[in-house]
Amino acid sequence: MSEESDSLRTSPSVASLSENELPPPAEPPGYVCSLTEDLVTKAREELQEKPEWRLRDVQALRDMVRKECPNLSTSLDDAFLLRFLRARKFDYDRALQLLVNYHSCRRSWPEVFNNLKPSALKDVLASGFLTVLPHTDPRGCHILCMRPDRWIPSNYPITENIRAIYLTLEKLIQSEETQDGFPIRIKAVHVVNEPRIFKGIFAIIKPFLKEKIANRFFLHGSNLNSLHTSLPRSILPKEYGGTAGELDITAWNAVLLASEEDFVREFCQPVPVCDSILGQAPPPEGLTPDVQCDDSLRAVKSQLYSCY
Numbered sequence: 001m002s003e004e005s006d007s008l009r010t011s012p013s014v015a016s017l018s019e020n021e022l023p024p025p026a027e028p029p030g031y032v033c034s035l036t037e038d039l040v041t042k043a044r045e046e047l048q049e050k051p052e053w054r055l056r057d058v059q060a061l062r063d064m065v066r067k068e069c070p071n072l073s074t075s076l077d078d079a080f081l082l083r084f085l086r087a088r089k090f091d092y093d094r095a096l097q098l099l100v101n102y103h104s105c106r107r108s109w110p111e112v113f114n115n116l117k118p119s120a121l122k123d124v125l126a127s128g129f130l131t132v133l134p135h136t137d138p139r140g141c142h143i144l145c146m147r148p149d150r151w152i153p154s155n156y157p158i159t160e161n162i163r164a165i166y167l168t169l170e171k172l173i174q175s176e177e178t179q180d181g182f183p184i185r186i187k188a189v190h191v192v193n194e195p196r197i198f199k200g201i202f203a204i205i206k207p208f209l210k211e212k213i214a215n216r217f218f219l220h221g222s223n224l225n226s227l228h229t230s231l232p233r234s235i236l237p238k239e240y241g242g243t244a245g246e247l248d249i250t251a252w253n254a255v256l257l258a259s260e261e262d263f264v265r266e267f268c269q270p271v272p273v274c275d276s277i278l279g280q281a282p283p284p285e286g287l288t289p290d291v292q293c294d295d296s297l298r299a300v301k302s303q304l305y306s307c308y
Helices: 003-010 037-047 054-068 078-087 092-108 118-127 158-172 196-208 224-228 250-257 260-267
Strands: 130-132 142-146 186-192 217-221 302-307
Touching (some): 054 092, 078 092, 118 260, 130 250, 142 158, 158 250, 158 260, 186 224, 196 217, 217 224
Antiparallel strands (some): 142 302, 186 302
16 A cells, blocks of 8 residues: 555544544644854754754654653744754754753743743843843854843842843744754853952852853953953953943844744743643752842843853
C-alpha cells in the first residue's frame, strides 16, 4: 500500500470524530532561515545545527511535544521550537525539558508573566532602568544596559523591573541571530561603579556559582579602561567612556512598543486551568517577586549584559 493510501487509511475523517473531538491542528507555518552564511557556519560549529537536518530536528521535537506533553499549551512553529533546540545544541530530550521548564516558569510566576506587554510597563521603560544599546559587541552579542539607581521603589514594585527584563529578553530572542539560550545565553556581565560592599557580597556567593557562570562576571568599579578591554569605546555611550554619543533609551523603547500586538498574542490570552505536565517551577534564582523594596538593591549603578 502506498504511503498516501496508508495515511488515508489510518487517519480518522472529521465526520467520524465524536462531538468532543476536534480534527488535528493545522501544521504551523514553515521556517525560512534568515541567518547569514557566517552565522550558519557558527551554528554548525557551536550548536551542531546542520541546515540539511534542521527541519527534521524541528519535526522530531514537535512530535515529542505532541506525544509526551499533549496538554502543554505551546506554539509549535518551526522558529519557536528552534529556539529550544539551539539552546540545548539540538539534544531533543534536553530541548523538550527546557520547553517544559519555560512554560512552567510562566505558569508558576503569573505576577511577572501575566499581561506582559510594553504598554503595561511604560513607567519602567521611561525611567531608563534598562535599555539595549544600538550596537552589538565584536562577537555579535547584544548589550543590555541596566541602571538600578534609576529605580525609585515608591514609584512601582521591583516586580515591574523583572517584568521589563523578561520583556526585553523575549523581544531579543525573536531575532534569529540571538537564539542561543532562555532560550538565551548571558555571555558576560560587566558591573561598573559598584560599591565596595557589592564586591564583598559577590566574593561570598562566587564559590557557589558554577565556574562557567562565575567567570562571566566582571567588576570594574570606576575603572572604565578595564571595561573597554571587553567592550570597545566605539559601541558604548559617553556615560561609559564611549564615543557612540549619549545613552538614548527612546529607540529601544520604540522597538518594544511597536511589538505590542506580538506580546498581547503571546502573553495576554486566557491561560488553561492546568497543564498536567507542568510542575510548580520556582522563579529563576535571585529573582523573587516578593523581594522587599530595599534601597540597597539600587546601590549598583550600572550593569552591562552582553547577550546572544
